[in-house]
Amino acid sequence: MPDTNLAAFANLKFGIGQPVPRQEDPILLQGRGRYTDDVNLPGQLWAVVVRSPYAHGTITNLDAAPAKEVPGVVAVITAADIAHTGPLRCTVPLKNADGTPLRNIDRPSLASDRVRFVGDPVALVVAETKAAAKDGAEAVILEVDPLPAVTEASAAIAPDAPQLYDHLPGNVVLDFRYGDAAKVEAAFAAAAHVTRLSIRNNRIVVCSMEPRSAIASYEPETDRYTLNLGTQGVFGFRAQMAGIMKVPVEKMHIVTGNVGGSFGMKASAYPEYAPLLHAAKTLGRPVKWVDERSGAFLSDAHGRDHEVEASLALDAEGHFLAVRLHAHANMGAYLSTVGPMMGTANFVKNVQSNYTTPLIEVVTRAAVTNTTPISAYRGAGRPEGNYFMERLIEAAAAETGRDPIALRQLNHIRPDQFPHKTAADTTYDSGDFSALLEKTLQEADWEGFPARKAESASRGLLRGRGIGNFLECTAPPSKEQGEILFGEDGTVTIVTGTLDYGQGHWTPFAQVLHQRLGVPFEAIRLVQGDSDRLIAGGGTGGSKSLMASGAAIVEASDQVIEKGRQAAGHFLEAASEDVEFTRNPDGTGRFAIAGTDRGIDIMELAARLRDAKDLPADVPRSLDVRHVFDQAPMAYPNGCHVCEVEVDPDTGHAQIVRYFAMNDFGVIVNPLMVAGQAHGGIAQGVGQALMESVAYSEDGQLLTGSFMDYGLPRAQDLPDIGFGSRPTPALTNPLGAKGCGEAGCAGSLPAVMNALVDALRDRGVTHLDMPATPERIWRALQG
Incomplete structure (x- = not known):
């Protein structure tokens, strides 16, 4: 309380x-x-990572001798040098449908026999200067016998797909199933109406302002490592690095200063860190590594990337009977610490949203591909679950001739139903979802939309409005x-x-x-x-x-x-x-x-x-x-976003022209900072909805490997964002807080995409996938 x-x-x-x-x-x-790159230690050396230019192949020759001849190069670390270190592994305790644990992957810090994505590290060159280290890295001879590559999860499980690992038949690491399939099937069979959508949750590059970097040192007197780097928490990171280096935790010291963004990406260890620590110990000098943006695009964990068949069953009155998600989740070439969590358990918890849906089924096949590994990205499955549900509701309302607002309110969990045990095996403690929705519509001037639509039409533009009525489950x-x-x-x-x-x-x-x-x-x-x-x-x-x-x-x-x-x-x-x-x-x-x-x-x-x-x-x-x-249960921040867009039918260009977000974050300690968090999340949601998407060639080359090829939202892409609050204090922690850091994405993805579909519906468009680029919108209009 x-x-x-x-x-x-x-x-x-x-x-x-x-x-x-x-x-x-x-x-x-x-x-x-004081960021990591601001840290410089006496006598430090510089390191540069040698990465595979091939998406998939067998290493036939890795010759470091030419690099060692480069002036200033001190050492070249390869897999053989760090064979004593442990692997990087997934730690989430997820199980297959048959009860067996997920099929884990022991990822080495440096590849020795096979490379599995463009950017896979194979060596670490250490030199007196960064320039010398770069020259040394270019001198390393890497010869690879190429193998066929696969970049999509659904393609990876096909019978003729290239196999990435001998112990993963069909490239599947997890066959996840949640829910009573028989009851869900019966609900769909008895439904008066079923809405079905194929939805792509596009892959995202995190693009933190500060690329990853680290400086490793070793104290022989105490037999103790120190690693300065950007993290999301040094206590857990220490345990992870101690496990990889196979030393007691008291022999590992993690220090983090200011961090220039992470969004989930810097939460866990990466392959570069063990070779850095090994080099610092064997060479007796600190070793510093600072990645460049091109390396970050390749090696920083990406986000999202799911192919989903979503279905919603309704009775004759419009009550939700069941929701079903059948998904393919792309893990990339290796499993990150939490890689499979987003498209499985977090889908389950968050597709429930603030509705009384009594049955949920999530079936996800998580597969490895020849792409950069996937990890948590702002929301980590929470925005996705809400996005799927909100798109289904809008489509169901259009298909059945119902008012989408009334359909939501009909299915909202009521205040007198708290505490409410959900089909996702969560228990909501507080909220007033219909009242919050009504207040949102008032603040967003919902009733004034027809006049604004007519004014846009007078200028030859299509105007649409969309709602993102969300509830997300925080991490416990x-x-x-x-x-x-x-x-x-x-x-x-x-x-x-x-x-x-x-x-x-x-x-x-x-x-x-x-x-x-x-x-x-x-x-x-x-x-x-x-x-x-x-x-x-x-x-x-x-x-x-x-x-x-x-x-x-x-x-x-x-x-x-x-x-x-x-x-x-x-x-x-x-x-x-x-x-x-x-x-x-x-x-x-x-x-x-x-x-x-x-x-x-x-x-x-x-x-x-x-x-x-x-x-x-x-x-x-x-x-x-x-x-x-000790800890408290998770909380359930919720809210409603309203977005209005204008679309130029001649070019397909979409512009967000109005935006309002009403939230229930429980007790708000600092409203100024909470609004800032909401704005940041909304901007990232807008980026994914309208422009951000990772693209690979058929042979696994990253086609969007720089800011020349990968679009990010700018100030001109966003209007002034209205922010309101209608809190109901959480009953699960002493402050009554509910969390706000990721809610901006949870509300903005559906609000933007629902608005776009609304703008295009009169032209026959009923669904559009992210990112809704001008080309994609234009092609939809032509179709």
Whole structure:
């Protein structure tokens, strides 16, 4: 249950609910951030990765001798040099339909006998300078006997498809099935109407602002590795790298400074890191590697990539009877840590959305192909599940002559149905979906659309409107550290295992602590990227950071208050049970004897404890607390986006001209930052809907390998985005928060595509796949 005490001081200037600017912005805007490329160590060497130019083939010769002759080259690391290291593996415990575990792949850090995608690393060249390392990499002789390639999941499972692994017949790593197939089939058989759509969830390049980079070092005195790099959480990353290097976790130190974006891509280890650590140890010098954008396009995990047959069964009144997804999920050439999760379990949880659909069936065949591996990308199956459902609803409404708004409201879960156990085996705790939808339509001026459509038509343009009425399931919060330290310099430091890679955790975490303890907001610091400081940490991902770290801060604050009562009792010469935690008129935390004006401010109490000598045994030596929040169930952020587009029928060009997003994110700590998160997610959703898509040639060459070939949304592609909030607090965590980081994608994909289909429906177009490029729209109109 949310802690009502947190709302008691909502009028604090820096308290919960206030639009406080991000504290790190002045640092970053002045160029004072510290990214991995800013780290330079004495005596460091430089590394460049040699990658396969072939999508599939057998290595017949890998000759490093010419590279070693290049001036400045110190070493060339190949698979034989790191044979003692462990593989990279998928860690999600998914099972096949027959109950057997997924067929895992032991991915080596460097390929030795076979390459399986363009970009597969085969060697690491280490030199005195980056230029020398590049020259050395170009001198490595790699000879490959090419093999046929396959780039689509559905093609990979065909009987005559090239086989990537001997232990994976048909290239299938997972035959996933969820739901009672017999009951679902019976529901479809008895349905008054069935809507069916073939939907492509296009592959995405993550395109983080900061390409991956790392600097590895080794301390022979302690037999300990240190790896500086961008991550989404150093605690879990340390365990993963220790496993790969086959050393105890205490022998691995992970450090992350500022991170220039990730969106899921930097959450797990990559093949480059083990060779870097090995080189640092064997050469006795730090080794630095900074990828370039061309390498990032090839080697950074891609996102999405599913081929889906989606179906929705309705009864005569329009009630949803069952939804069914039959999918092919492209894993790429290897399994990432969470690769199969998106097109399987996350489809199940999120296609339910905010509707009472009683039956769900998801059948997914996950297959390997000769492409860059797939991993989590903003939403990681959550936007997709909502996208499939919203497209089905729009199509069903059009096919049956129903109002799509009324159809949604007819099937919405009602407030009196909470807690609501879903067909996806989740339990929703709160929400008012129909009321939120109605408020969205009012704010978006739904009734004024016909006049705007007519005005567009007067200019020869087709205008359409679309809804994205979504609900997504966040990742369940894992154990999370909540440490609070009162420094000698008057600062108060929060130590957390989540990690900010662009979200701006410092400010909202400080708001929670400021409101809870009344410590000065400007004195609060945040430590989050050093594995040596952590005893727990789930990292950042799945829109769970505030629920996890926020709850840890709340619980740690309660412990600070209890210690403060004991300490204040000593200094005030009163029994601790007579001391209460209260506030000064300015909100400053204060411990006072109940019923009197005698008390001591929290910061003064912390200072007196530091300076005190010979304290009694029952008096705390400080107010410092190191606490681990156990975890809470997942939450269910939801909302509704309304998009309006104009389409030029002569060119197929589509322009988003109006956009409004109404959200239920539960208790919002910082509305300014939440709106920013929503805007970012919407922009990425618009990018996928209108322009972003990875393309491969038949032989597996990446055709969209740079920003010359791969489109990203720019400011001119987006209108002003309206943002509204209609919260219902979550009942599953102390803050009542629901998470917001990925919801922008969940609402924007269906809103944009529904708007486009609405604009084109009068011309006979009933479905359009992403990305809706001008060419694709033009061809649809001609058809």
